[in-house]
Amino acid sequence: MVTEAFTQVQRTTADKIRAFGLTSNLGPHIPVNMRQSQDPTSQDSDGGRGIVGLTDNRVPMDSRSYPWSAIGRLQSPIDSTTITICSGTLVAPDVVLTNAHCVINPETSEIKPNITFHPNMIDGRVADPSHIAHAVDLIYGTDFYNDNRAPHPQDWAFVKLDRPLGNTYGTLALTALSVSDLVHHHRDQIITAGYSGDFPSTAPGRTAGVHLGCNVLGEVEGSLIHDCDTYPGSSGGPMIAVINGEYRIVGLNSAERTERATNPTTGEVIASQGIVNYGVKIQPIIDFIRQYQR
Numbered sequence: 001m002v003t004e005a006f007t008q009v010q011r012t013t014a015d016k017i018r019a020f021g022l023t024s025n026l027g028p029h030i031p032v033n034m035r036q037s038q039d040p041t042s043q044d045s046d047g048g049r050g051i052v053g054l055t056d057n058r059v060p061m062d063s064r065s066y067p068w069s070a071i072g073r074l075q076s077p078i079d080s081t082t083i084t085i086c087s088g089t090l091v092a093p094d095v096v097l098t099n100a101h102c103v104i105n106p107e108t109s110e111i112k113p114n115i116t117f118h119p120n121m122i123d124g125r126v127a128d129p130s131h132i133a134h135a136v137d138l139i140y141g142t143d144f145y146n147d148n149r150a151p152h153p154q155d156w157a158f159v160k161l162d163r164p165l166g167n168t169y170g171t172l173a174l175t176a177l178s179v180s181d182l183v184h185h186h187r188d189q190i191i192t193a194g195y196s197g198d199f200p201s202t203a204p205g206r207t208a209g210v211h212l213g214c215n216v217l218g219e220v221e222g223s224l225i226h227d228c229d230t231y232p233g234s235s236g237g238p239m240i241a242v243i244n245g246e247y248r249i250v251g252l253n254s255a256e257r258t259e260r261a262t263n264p265t266t267g268e269v270i271a272s273q274g275i276v277n278y279g280v281k282i283q284p285i286i287d288f289i290r291q292y293q294r
Contacts, residue, residue: 014292016139020160021092024290028173028246029093029166030066037065040193040210058209058229060200061193062122067247069169071208071238072119072126073195074102074159076112085205087194087237088117089249090171093164094133097174098236099254099280100140100157106148111138117161119169121195124206131168133161141288150255151278153222156285157236172238175248176283179224182216182250186241190214190226192253194234205233216251217276224251224279231256239279251279 011019030036040061061068074086074096086102096117103112115135118126126132141154182190192211199209214228216239226239230253239251255278 013139016137017289017292019137020095020139020158022095022139022158022289023293024286026092026173028248029171031168031170034069034170035065037063037068039063040068040208040212056199056229057214058196058199058211061208061210064120064122064127066170067172067240068193068208068210069120070166070172071193072096072117072169073121073205073208074098074115074117074236076103076115084112085195085197085233086235087208087233087253088159089238090119090166090169091158091174091249092171093166094161095166096159096161097238097249097252097285098157098159099252100142100152100155101144101150101254102236103135103138103157103159104140104143106144106150109143109145109148115159117159117165119165122207123203131163131165133163133165135159136162141284151221151223151280152254153280154284155254156252156280172240172247172249174282174286175241175243175250176281176286177241177250179216179219179281182224182241183218186250187215188213189241190216190228190250191240191242191247192226192228192230192234192237193240194230194237194253196231197233198231208237209234216279219281220278222281222284223254224281225276226251226253226279228253228277230277250282252282254278254280 070090088096088098137160140157211228
């Protein structure tokens with residue numbers, strides 16, 4: 001699909017919200033007979049380097065069970081040999097939630113070309129190659145034209161697909177929790193998942209990494225801060241909490257802050273230590289939908 005296929009300008013926002021089937025209380029969908037599992041792994045695997053701290057707490061997401069099935073990899077070509085990768089989650093039959101910077105180039109404010117979504121990718125493969133979907137339309141919180149800083153509190157986007165993968169892989173619902181609630185009532189309970197460019201170490205970005213039991217630490221300038229292990233490529237991946245027995249998206253992983261250690265004699269970078277990671281809050285996304293929902 002070429003950039004001209006997108007209709008961000010051609011439709012009113014209310015029309016797009018309706019066409020995407022988005023509502024402020026959209027519920028989850030678990031396909032009939034799909035297995036559910038709290039464990040994202042089906043086997044042991046060695047991981048790569050985590051962003052925060054000295055220990056990598058990620059495990060490979062090699063389960064085909066729900067809710068892991070609803071998470072997938074977004075990608076777009078840079079040239080004939082290079083792609084950008086991000087992560088996203090099915091939230092409606094043919095809609096994926098991700099970061100705006102996964103579909104918009106923050107430097108040029110242009111839509112990225114030929115965006116595809118690969119549901120529940122494991123070891124570089126999807127369960128059925130015919131399920132690789134093309135993006136046909138977008139709704140995004142920002143195009144970065146006036147502000148391309150990171151983290152950006154409106155760094156979210158809905159991607160409309162050319163096929164209803166959520167009917168097969170399931171969907172996750174959004175829940176807007178206060179920062180105080182996330183910090184105090186979900187301590188060591190947050191789950192993040194994404195296709196990090198450093199994980200697994202043997203085939204980076206080909207299987208998602210999941211951090212079970214990390215934390216939202218607070219917020220800064222409208223963005224969440226969290227200590228979940230992650231790395232570029234996992235942008236747009238869900239921050240999940242289990243609420244009343246349901247897996248709910250309570251934030252989006254969006255950016256990281258690292259500090260490089262150098263050799264004082266040569267100036268050579270010898271380590272890159274993660275300080276904190278950033279996330280997008282769900283409340284602004286819900287507010288946006290309510291504003292235009294008919």
